[in-house]
Amino acid sequence: MIGDGEALRMEKVHKSFGATHVLRGIDLSVAEHEVICLIGASGSGKSTLLRCVNLLEDIDAGRIVVEGEEITAEGLDVNRIRRHIGIVFQSFNLFPHMTVMRNITLAPVKALKMSTASAEAEATELLERFGLADKREEFPDRLSGGQQQRLAIVRALAMKPDIMLLDEVTSALDPELVAEVLNVIRELATAGMTMVIATHEMGFARDIANRVCFLDAGVILEEGPPAQIFSEPRQPRTREFLQSIIEAGRM
Amino acid sequence: MTGPRAWVEEPLEPPPPKERGSKLLGNRAFLVSTGSTIVFFTVLTLVVVLAPGFRVVRGSFFSFHAMKESFFGVQREGLPPIWRGFLLNVKVFMIAEVLILILGLVIAVIRQIPGPVFFPLRLVAILYTDLFRGTPLLLVIYIFGFGIPSLGIQGMPNSIVVWGGAALVLSYSAYVSEVLRAGIESVHASQMMAARSLGLSRWQSLRYVVLPQAVRRVIPPLLNDFVSLQKDTALLAPLGAIEAVRSAQIYTSYRFNFSPYVMAAFLFILLTIPLARFTDHLIERDRRRRAAGGAR
Numbered sequence: 001m002i003g004d005g006e007a008l009r010m011e012k013v014h015k016s017f018g019a020t021h022v023l024r025g026i027d028l029s030v031a032e033h034e035v036i037c038l039i040g041a042s043g044s045g046k047s048t049l050l051r052c053v054n055l056l057e058d059i060d061a062g063r064i065v066v067e068g069e070e071i072t073a074e075g076l077d078v079n080r081i082r083r084h085i086g087i088v089f090q091s092f093n094l095f096p097h098m099t100v101m102r103n104i105t106l107a108p109v110k111a112l113k114m115s116t117a118s119a120e121a122e123a124t125e126l127l128e129r130f131g132l133a134d135k136r137e138e139f140p141d142r143l144s145g146g147q148q149q150r151l152a153i154v155r156a157l158a159m160k161p162d163i164m165l166l167d168e169v170t171s172a173l174d175p176e177l178v179a180e181v182l183n184v185i186r187e188l189a190t191a192g193m194t195m196v197i198a199t200h201e202m203g204f205a206r207d208i209a210n211r212v213c214f215l216d217a218g219v220i221l222e223e224g225p226p227a228q229i230f231s232e233p234r235q236p237r238t239r240e241f242l243q244s245i246i247e248a249g250r251m
Numbered sequence: 252m253t254g255p256r257a258w259v260e261e262p263l264e265p266p267p268p269k270e271r272g273s274k275l276l277g278n279r280a281f282l283v284s285t286g287s288t289i290v291f292f293t294v295l296t297l298v299v300v301l302a303p304g305f306r307v308v309r310g311s312f313f314s315f316h317a318m319k320e321s322f323f324g325v326q327r328e329g330l331p332p333i334w335r336g337f338l339l340n341v342k343v344f345m346i347a348e349v350l351i352l353i354l355g356l357v358i359a360v361i362r363q364i365p366g367p368v369f370f371p372l373r374l375v376a377i378l379y380t381d382l383f384r385g386t387p388l389l390l391v392i393y394i395f396g397f398g399i400p401s402l403g404i405q406g407m408p409n410s411i412v413v414w415g416g417a418a419l420v421l422s423y424s425a426y427v428s429e430v431l432r433a434g435i436e437s438v439h440a441s442q443m444m445a446a447r448s449l450g451l452s453r454w455q456s457l458r459y460v461v462l463p464q465a466v467r468r469v470i471p472p473l474l475n476d477f478v479s480l481q482k483d484t485a486l487l488a489p490l491g492a493i494e495a496v497r498s499a500q501i502y503t504s505y506r507f508n509f510s511p512y513v514m515a516a517f518l519f520i521l522l523t524i525p526l527a528r529f530t531d532h533l534i535e536r537d538r539r540r541r542a543a544g545g546a547r
Contacts, residue, residue, distance in 0.1 A: 054448050056444060056447065056448060079447075079450050079451065079452050080450070082447065082448060082449070082450040083449075083450030087448045089441070089444075089445065091441060093441045093442060093444065093445035094445075095442065095445070095446075095460055095464075096464065096541060097463050097464050097467065097541070106449070106451070106459055106460075107446075107449035107450055107451055110451055110455050110459065111449065111450040111451050111452075111455070112450075139540065139541040141541050142541070155449070156449070159449060159450060
């Protein structure tokens with residue numbers, strides 16, 4: 001199922017915030033239709049890595065290539081690049097003053113210059129696919145957390161991205177709402193969406209990922225198929241991390 | 252009873268009635284508040300009515316005849332009607348309000364533009380707000396209303412209303428831009444980030460995502476400034492514009508009766524109260540539409 005083409009490549013990516021060296025040389029290659037899960041403790045750099053791929057953060061060194069184009073090159077139109085890369089945040093970040101429909105169609109209409117009619121037609125299709133069809137005229141604050149996060153995913157999908165970045169999308173949800181969001185992501189994986197997912201849901205990562213990367217102190221310390229990472233991790237730090245997860249009863 | 256006790260289903264019963272009927276207490280509170288209100292206003296009325304100068308004040312401030320006469324004007328004596336003067340206040344206010352919103356928004360946005368290249372622009376915006384917030388409005392109006400027409404530049408309008416109005420616009424834009432800027436800064440940075448991550452430009456994100464939320468949040472303080480502006484249109488009077496207060500002043504100086512001032516004050520109140528209620532209504536409607544729990 002994984003394609004031959006390369007969707008994303010990161011080469012020796014470094015990023016610091018002031019004196020804090022958050023990413024210390026990330027090398028990562030993601031094939032088309034591949035699903036990568038990033039695991040690791042808080043502060044290990046998972047979110048920063050995703051935000052760098054979306055150009056929400058400038059990198060200090062290295063390069064990032066998406067679909068064959070170096071997106072970290074000088075003088076590129078960041079708005080054009082971002083339209084091909086969807087990102088969903090832990091805290092939804094929906095637009096509270098717009099209806100569900102407007103939340104979805106704003107970027108296609110304003111950034112892609114689609115007509116309102118065709119943007120709404122596509123949005124309606126997405127809403128039906130993700131079980132939100134009856135919410136199109138609601139405002140985000142009137143949806144449950146799970147519905148809000150599904151809407152955030154739909155909003156990103158409406159831009160027809162080549163790759164989706166999911167940044168701990170279930171961490172802000174009540175436990176009973178996690179499943180509905182994970183099911184949406186599963187469906188996307190089945191449909192062949194290339195995804196890089198930062199997550200604390202180890203069971204989900206084991207199910208869905210083609211490859212799991214363990215981040216520690218700003219580097220990818222270990223990567224491999226989920227069966228290997230979760231059953232026989234090579235690195236002592238990976239073992240420690242997984243042990244702490246098991247002790248916390250989250251696996 | 253320190254150890255963990257076995258879980259017992261609590262019987263679902265309504266709470267026992269209070270010992271003293273709460274209805275009785277409510278009635279008593281109502282009686283007390285009514286009584287104290289009556290006493291307060293009776294005393295206040297007596298103090299005013301029994302004051303030694305009450306008759307004089309009533310005649311010179313609350314003469315119905317003078318109010319009516321000044322409202323409609325006395326044409327053969329050249330006393331301008333207050334209603335016509337008040338229309339000028341309303342006109343100046345309406346036009347100024349629109350211009351202030353535009354200028355205030357432009358300045359607020361300029362102060363948000365990041366990057367060292369735009370430092371001069373930001374500097375100008377900061378100097379502007381400092382200058383016009385720091386100068387008494389009356390002085391700005393004098394300088395503009397008397398100074399600029401005196402330059403005698405060809406093609407420039409020399410109406411005192413235009414230049415007085417311009418002074419109002421410039422002065423109030425400085426305040427309004429600060430209110431709007433506070434609103435913009437109160438919208439969490441994650442909103443801008445979410446908009447940018449979808450491929451919207453900085454300007455589009457500001458225009459469609461940040462500003463609508465910012466303006467909604469500052470509607471009450473904005474309204475406050477606009478109520479203030481409505482009243483400050485009276486400051487065109489010292490320039491000689493025949494607006495409501497100036498009309499009242501003319502009548503007063505001819506008839507030695509201050510009632511037209513009360514008339515003018517009444518008209519200003521009449522204008523501001525509906526605006527305040529209308530804004531409350533808008534805020535409430537917006538809150539209800541968006542809030543969790545459904546429309547009520």
